[in-house]
Amino acid sequence: MVNIRIGILCCKKTPENILIHKYLTKKYNTYFLNPTEIELDLNKNESNINLILSRVERDYLQCGLKVLRYIEDNTNVKIINSSKSIEICQNKYLTYKVLKEYMPTSLLVSKENFQNIEYLIEEMDLKFPIVVKPVYGGYGNGVLKLDDMKDLKNIILKKYIINKKENKDLKNKTNKINKNDDKNNNYFINNNYFNGTIIQEYIPYKHDLRVFVINNKIVCVMERIPRNDWRANCSLGAETKLFHLREDIVDLVLKSIKKTNADIAGVDVLIDKENNPYILEINITPQFRNIIKYSNIPLEILKFIGNISGNN
Ligand SMILES: Nc1ncnc2c1ncn2[C@@H]1O[C@H](COP(=O)(O)OP(=O)(O)O)[C@@H](O)[C@H]1O
Numbered sequence: 553m554v555n556i557r558i559g560i561l562c563c564k565k566t567p568e569n570i571l572i573h574k575y576l577t578k579k580y581n582t583y584f585l586n587p588t589e590i591e592l593d594l595n596k597n598e599s600n601i602n603l604i605l606s607r608v609e610r611d612y613l614q615c616g617l618k619v620l621r622y623i624e625d626n627t628n629v630k631i632i633n634s635s636k637s638i639e640i641c642q643n644k645y646l647t648y649k650v651l652k653e654y655m656p657t658s659l660l661v662s663k664e665n666f667q668n669i670e671y672l673i674e675e676m677d678l679k680f681p682i683v684v685k686p687v688y689g690g691y692g693n694g695v696l697k698l699d700d701m702k703d704l705k706n707i708i709l710k711k712y713i714i715n716k717k718e719n720k721d722l723k724n725k726t727n728k729i730n731k732n733d734d735k736n737n738n739y740f741i742n743n744n745y746f747n748g749t750i751i752q753e754y755i756p757y758k759h760d761l762r763v764f765v766i767n768n769k770i771v772c773v774m775e776r777i778p779r780n781d782w783r784a785n786c787s788l789g790a791e792t793k794l795f796h797l798r799e800d801i802v803d804l805v806l807k808s809i810k811k812t813n814a815d816i817a818g819v820d821v822l823i824d825k826e827n828n829p830y831i832l833e834i835n836i837t838p839q840f841r842n843i844i845k846y847s848n849i850p851l852e853i854l855k856f857i858g859n860i861s862g863n864n
Pocket residue numbers: 656683685689690691692693695752753754755756757760782783784785820822832833
């Protein structure tokens with residue numbers, strides 16, 4: 553047993569976290585650290601840990617970031633996926649600010665500017681259909697494709713002024729749209745925590761890819777082929793297969809990873825009909841229950857930790 557004590561920072565014992573734990577335990581003393589329960593006292597438990605693997609979930613983001621920042625500021629503990637990279641990647645608009653030139657054109661809508669939406673869209677030369685998505689989100693939840701300004705305005709109004717009594721009429725009216733997408737709409741409205749919305753250029757994609765990167769190296773590329781949905785999330789039933797990535801797209805992905813400082817991440821990439829690539833998002837606590845069919849991700853994580861600690 554090598555003398556390294558690893559803490560996996562997460563609230564939920566997902567299949568991924570359990571597998572990572574299982575592999576790391578082969579070589580290291582490995583513990584689960586729950587950010588909601590951890591005592592931020594350097595003389596206590598976490599001071600014995602010399603490496604933290606962050607698997608902080610979106611639902612516990614603020615708490616997880618607080619713990620990571622504390623450890624970064626006060627100790628020499630090595631952290632895999634720093635607080636900075638998590639902050640950037642979990643927030644799709646911050647990701648856009650960092651990776652603007654590689655991503656579909658995007659606009660942030662908020663309480664402050666939603667009334668000028670028509671003007672803003674025109675100014676940015678965004679054409680319908682467009683995509684609307686929450687700043688914080690996953691599994692394709694709340695990701696909508698809208699065909700015209702009427703639908704867009706309804707969605708945006710619904711999100712930003714639905715709770716005001718005087719808008720009861722509007723509520724009745726907007727309830728009629730997108731009946732098929734009710735689950736998405738409700739998700740959108742009910743999540744006040746997700747206080748921003750992104751309007752994004754729609755890319756009619758030929759390929760939707762999940763690129764798994766560990767330590768600035770591409771470990772696996774999986775194409776996700778949507779079934780019964782325009783979105784290609786596996787959670788929405790997409791089928792998968794291995795995909796060979798062109799050298800220039802490899803460079804693009806690795807450049808994006810460098811800019812966001814992510815150590816372990818699942819990058820979503822779209823390739824359009826003219827073979828132009830786009831970075832869509834960087835998943836900083838990636839699931840791997842599908843991609844594990846093609847690549848042993850927990851083993852790759854174990855190897856990575858061996859490399860950085862000189863224990864391979
Ligand atoms: N701008 C876009 N153009 C085309 N398809 C998109 C766009 N944005 C999202 N999608 C589709 O929706 C899926 C989910 O969007 P994504 O931004 O990755 O959010 P999530 O975090 O919910 O996975 C993508 O994998 C893609 O298939």
